[in-house]
Amino acid sequence: MSTSYDLIVIGGGPGGYVAAIRAAQLGLSVACVEKRATLGGTCLNIGCIPSKALLSSSEKFTEAEHALAAHGVKVSGVKLDLPTMMAHKDTVVADNTKGVDFLFKKNKIERFIGTGRIAAPGKVEVTPDKGETQTLDAKAILIATGSDSMPLPGIEIDEERIVTSTGALTLSQVPKHLVVVGAGAIGLEMGSVWGRLGAKVTVVEFLDCITPGMDGEIAKHFQRILKKQGFEFRLGTKVTGAEKLKTKIKLTVEPAAGGDEETLDCDVVLVAIGRRPYTEGLGLEALGVETDNRGFITIDAHYQTNVEGVFAIGDCVPGPMLAHKAEDEGVACAEIIAGETGHVNYDVIPSIVYTWPEVASVGQTEEQLKDAGIDYKVGKFPFSANGRARAANDTDGFVKLLADAATDQVLGAHILGPDAGTLIHEIVVGMEFGAAAEDIARTCHGHPTLSEAIKEAALAVGDRTIHI
Numbered sequence: 001m002s003t004s005y006d007l008i009v010i011g012g013g014p015g016g017y018v019a020a021i022r023a024a025q026l027g028l029s030v031a032c033v034e035k036r037a038t039l040g041g042t043c044l045n046i047g048c049i050p051s052k053a054l055l056s057s058s059e060k061f062t063e064a065e066h067a068l069a070a071h072g073v074k075v076s077g078v079k080l081d082l083p084t085m086m087a088h089k090d091t092v093v094a095d096n097t098k099g100v101d102f103l104f105k106k107n108k109i110e111r112f113i114g115t116g117r118i119a120a121p122g123k124v125e126v127t128p129d130k131g132e133t134q135t136l137d138a139k140a141i142l143i144a145t146g147s148d149s150m151p152l153p154g155i156e157i158d159e160e161r162i163v164t165s166t167g168a169l170t171l172s173q174v175p176k177h178l179v180v181v182g183a184g185a186i187g188l189e190m191g192s193v194w195g196r197l198g199a200k201v202t203v204v205e206f207l208d209c210i211t212p213g214m215d216g217e218i219a220k221h222f223q224r225i226l227k228k229q230g231f232e233f234r235l236g237t238k239v240t241g242a243e244k245l246k247t248k249i250k251l252t253v254e255p256a257a258g259g260d261e262e263t264l265d266c267d268v269v270l271v272a273i274g275r276r277p278y279t280e281g282l283g284l285e286a287l288g289v290e291t292d293n294r295g296f297i298t299i300d301a302h303y304q305t306n307v308e309g310v311f312a313i314g315d316c317v318p319g320p321m322l323a324h325k326a327e328d329e330g331v332a333c334a335e336i337i338a339g340e341t342g343h344v345n346y347d348v349i350p351s352i353v354y355t356w357p358e359v360a361s362v363g364q365t366e367e368q369l370k371d372a373g374i375d376y377k378v379g380k381f382p383f384s385a386n387g388r389a390r391a392a393n394d395t396d397g398f399v400k401l402l403a404d405a406a407t408d409q410v411l412g413a414h415i416l417g418p419d420a421g422t423l424i425h426e427i428v429v430g431m432e433f434g435a436a437a438e439d440i441a442r443t444c445h446g447h448p449t450l451s452e453a454i455k456e457a458a459l460a461v462g463d464r465t466i467h468i
């Protein structure tokens with residue numbers, strides 16, 4: 001096996017493995033150093049993929065319990081088989097991570113299992129769990145070491161009763177009462193899973209809204225729908241401590257603005273207050289690689305750090321902590337290293353919450369447009385007026401399109417509704433091509449589809465919706 005490469009990627013998550021594949025496609029010799037036994041990083045092992053497997057399975061359970069009867073499908077004796085649900089999730093994860101192994105072999109990427117440390121520009125040390133450290137040489141090094149869960153001061157994680165998302169993906173029984181700390185995407189998704197399976201779910205959030213950063217109107221409607229599903233929200237509230245007793249956990253909370261303390265009794269606490277960049281053990285300080293005050297690696301427009309030949313992408317650099325952002329950066333960075341011109345359009349990165357209904361957004365929110373003093377028009381269309389949504393009995397939510405008042409260019413889109421995460425991509429492509437609301441409104445949409453709600457919202461921008 002060679003020890004000298006054009007590119008060494010440290011981290012085999014969606015940023016790192018995609019960069020490795022793209023660089024290999026462009027003719028570079030590539031190695032990837034990953035300390036986990038399986039490839040795919042957070043996303044495939046303990047993130048996007050296992051959470052979506054549990055979301056899909058729990059959705060089917062709820063449908064069988066509550067939604068099929070309205071379609072004339074009578075199901076009785078619906079029972080949860082949690083071990084099978086978990087086994088399905090594990091199979092999905094294994095199939096996906098093995099898929100990356102296959103892609104590495106196909107693209108002749110060499111894989112090293114161990115912790116990577118940059119000893120000097122062009123030199124990566126790999127230390128396996130057992131065995132000797134080995135030094136590899138590279139013309140370029142790409143750091144793609146991702147992120148981990150943000151700790152909550154005073155709360156000790158045991159991944160059994162006080163868990164991060166990782167523990168929430170492997171609970172061996174349905175908690176009676178789950179308290180989720182943090183009303184972001186991960187907390188609401190995992191809360192949905194366990195809520196559907198029978199847990200009482202209370203969400204404690206420091207801010208006075210859920211899903212901070214989301215378009216305010218959408219977030220309000222979203223919260224209302226989640227409440228109807230049984231979620232309880234304690235907004236403007238902070239967690240100050242947790243006492244683990246034999247049969248329960250006593251969580252201490254108090255108003256974020258100050259006030260009297262109270263306790264919440266529960267059996268599982270999920271701490272989901274965000275993620276932080278992970279760069280431990282890489283030797284960044286000794287190498288002189290700059291990081292910002294939150295620990296993100298500082299990069300230039302070409303993903304290069306302040307040390308020549310050392311690049312960084314994905315969750316360990318600033319920007320939305322999303323798998324598709326990491327992947328696109330991986331492609332762009334590999335292309336730049338190979339002497340081509342790679343580029344990511346950061347204005348058009350979709351973000352999706354995979355609850356039911358889903359919430360999907362791209363571009364600017366109404367609040368951002370107001371803050372920027374941009375004159376805009378709004379077009380909205382509810383799924384309750386969409387034939388396909390009615391047929392499926394899935395009428396919660398609406399499409400909201402924001403367009404420049406003068407040019408009609410689409411500036412943002414926010415969808416709360418069935419399959420919003422799939423629907424949003426019509427707008428993503430449109431925005432990439434600089435579409436006006438008129439372009440979307442005049443594009444023929446298949447009938448009957450959920451996508452027609454987008455066309456109607458685009459028509460609504462010009463006050464000429466047909467079906468409402």
Ligand SMILES: Cc1cc2nc3c(=O)[nH]c(=O)nc-3n(C[C@H](O)[C@H](O)[C@H](O)COP(=O)(O)OP(=O)(O)OC[C@H]3O[C@@H](n4cnc5c(N)ncnc54)[C@H](O)[C@@H]3O)c2cc1C
Nearest residue numbers: 011013014015035041042043047116146314315321322323
């Ligand atoms: C529960 C959960 C659900 C999520 N759902 C979604 C979703 O639906 N959609 C979405 O877009 N995003 C989602 N995310 C976020 C997504 O997982 C991350 O944005 C994405 O994985 C970032 O990719 P990355 O390649 O930058 O880093 P990671 O995926 O974190 O990969 C980094 C890899 O580097 C390895 N590593 C670290 N240091 C070293 C070292 N020194 N040597 C060798 N290896 C090292 C780590 O073991 C890891 O495998 C979710 C995250 C979580 C936790």
